[in-house]
Amino acid sequence: MSLGRITRFALAATIATIGLAGAQLAPASAATTQAEKPLAVRTVLYNANAAGVWKDNVTAAVAIWNASEKNVKLAAGSPATMTIDAIDGWPYAEPSGLGRGRIHLGEQAVRDGFDRTRITAHEIGHILGLPDNRTGLCSDLMSGHSAPTSCLNAHPSPKEAATVDRNFANGFAAAATKVTRYDECFTERACV
Ligand SMILES: [Zn+2]
Numbered sequence: 001m002s003l004g005r006i007t008r009f010a011l012a013a014t015i016a017t018i019g020l021a022g023a024q025l026a027p028a029s030a031a032t033t034q035a036e037k038p039l040a041v042r043t044v045l046y047n048a049n050a051a052g053v054w055k056d057n058v059t060a061a062v063a064i065w066n067a068s069e070k071n072v073k074l075a076a077g078s079p080a081t082m083t084i085d086a087i088d089g090w091p092y093a094e095p096s097g098l099g100r101g102r103i104h105l106g107e108q109a110v111r112d113g114f115d116r117t118r119i120t121a122h123e124i125g126h127i128l129g130l131p132d133n134r135t136g137l138c139s140d141l142m143s144g145h146s147a148p149t150s151c152l153n154a155h156p157s158p159k160e161a162a163t164v165d166r167n168f169a170n171g172f173a174a175a176a177t178k179v180t181r182y183d184e185c186f187t188e189r190a191c192v
Contacts, residue, residue, distance in 0.1 A: 044074050044075070046062075046077075046084060047076070047078070048084040050085035052085075054084070060117045060154065062076075064117075064121055065164075068155065084123075086104075089107075091185065095127050095129075098172050101126070103120075104123075105120060115149075119186055123182075132144055137157075145187060
């Protein structure tokens with residue numbers, strides 16, 4: 001092997017090493033850039049195609065939540081992490097993580113006199129990380145059934161809205177409530 005050939009081999013090996021180093025640096029550099037960016041608003045995509053007669057109430061409840069929060073927004077789209085459908089029984093929510101879960105809007109609560117938009121906004125509140133809070137106050141969205149049927153308020157209280165913003169301050173990774181189903185929000189059973 002001549003010196004010339006060895007030199008060329010060494011040169012080729014050096015270039016290959018630099019190339020590898022460059023490839024390894026690229027992702028690390030991108031990750032650093034991402035970490036330095038300010039936190040973006042999180043969007044929870046939902047699918048309400050099966051919401052039936054509740055469709056307009058979903059639109060109204062989504063608008064209320066979007067006007068109430070800075071760190072999270074709701075939008076119809078795919079892939080949806082929140083699904084909303086209509087059932088004949090009592091409404092309930094099945095959160096499976098922050099910003100994730102299934103909502104079943106139940107006609108039975110409407111027959112009992114509860115407001116559709118309040119019910120819808122309440123169930124969305126569960127997906128946004130709020131538990132039931134049976135204060136009996138109409139000004140609390142999460143008071144659910146404990147407020148009278150005359151209550152038409154579908155807006156979260158300032159405290160509830162602030163809690164949701166805190167829940168999403170660190171993205172979807174924040175610890176969500178461990179409860180996986182809320183099904184006594186608007187039932188005829190007495191709420192404590
Ligand atoms: Zn509830």
